[in-house]
Amino acid sequence: MESTQLLDILGNENRRKILQLLASRPCYVGEITERIGLGAKAVLGHLDMLEQNGMIRADTNERRRKYYQITENLKLEVFVSPYSYTVETSTVQQHPSGDGVEETSPVQKDDAKAVDALKELNRKLFELESGRRELAKQQRNIEGEMTDVMAQCIDWVHEVAHDYLEADILMTVIREPQNRRSLSMSLGLAEYFIEEQISSLIERGVMYERQINNRQLLTLIDE
């Protein structure tokens, strides 16, 4: 799914509530309207939108009652700072049958066994969660460093650029090498409008236009 689609979906409080509810378990429409405290028509509208985007799926049970469940494993990351705005959506892969799955799969109907298995899984979940938090902390540190480097870049860009447009071009290319088309789209300006600045930056040896992974890209980094 596109990040913009996902942000549009998550921008609505009631859709967030519906997803939160479905993340606890598959639900019938009746349950959803009752829990969300919203009319059936509005709920159905949201469910339709979520279904069309492929986030949820409708199934019917043996008594032909329709229920909804989440289909995707999506991770969305947004980072906003004075020097960067990045949005990334990725699909998280489940490991269909890892180690320890067999021994705890529910074949036994013994309640005590089930309770023990559940507690064991919960402990495992907590260990994973603390690992996840540690990685998230490291990531925030790197992002802090990146923001700092970007701040320094801005200072230097103002020394190097001859006008605002050159500064914008440089900052965009510093974030990620661009071809002329992606650069013009990212700046929201027609290609012919930035040609002169690109040529001047290349002539002055500030920027290069070269092959990276078989694409002709503008970059500040030489080979």
Next chain:
Amino acid sequence: MESTQLLDILGNENRRKILQLLASRPCYVGEITERIGLGAKAVLGHLDMLEQNGMIRADTNERRRKYYQITENLKLEVFVSPYSYTVETSTVQQHPSGDGVEETSPVQKDDAKAVDALKELNRKLFELESGRRELAKQQRNIEGEMTDVMAQCIDWVHEVAHDYLEADILMTVIREPQNRRSLSMSLGLAEYFIEEQISSLIERGVMYERQINNRQLLTLIDE
């Protein structure tokens, strides 16, 4: 900032465009309307909202022209799967003056020096970015494992729970230990409505109510 606030902000395409633009550099209102291709009134509405939420700040230059810039370093992470819905917002700390900052700070007006400094910073940025990507990959792996463990939990919860409400209570507490109030809020149900199930789960030895970090919490994990 609250995650829900941030999601509301990012749920609008034009606000995303404004933030993206301001992330490249501070801008005057005129520049913003021109780039976004939206009427001044609509743009001012969005800018007001962003300012009230503390995401951007207005300043005036020496000629009293008003410009806007992003003030926050925010990281938003959303994870949606059939078994979990988590939203986290964190503030990324900048390192005001790390190593290497001094040597590259713009005191020299020599263009060649500035270009070299910029290229060096860009290389550094790329190294940080590849580190960030690596951590993100590890994190997605952990999240995949967590999703897998949650899937197993759901199977066992259905063995242990006597009704849907008990299943919902267990799944919520497995994700994170809860007090009675937070549990009732998270389920969207009044406290008295879930008392019976809580008592029964505790009596049956499935769930505990105990002190964790000075808070009385419901949990499946014993000491």
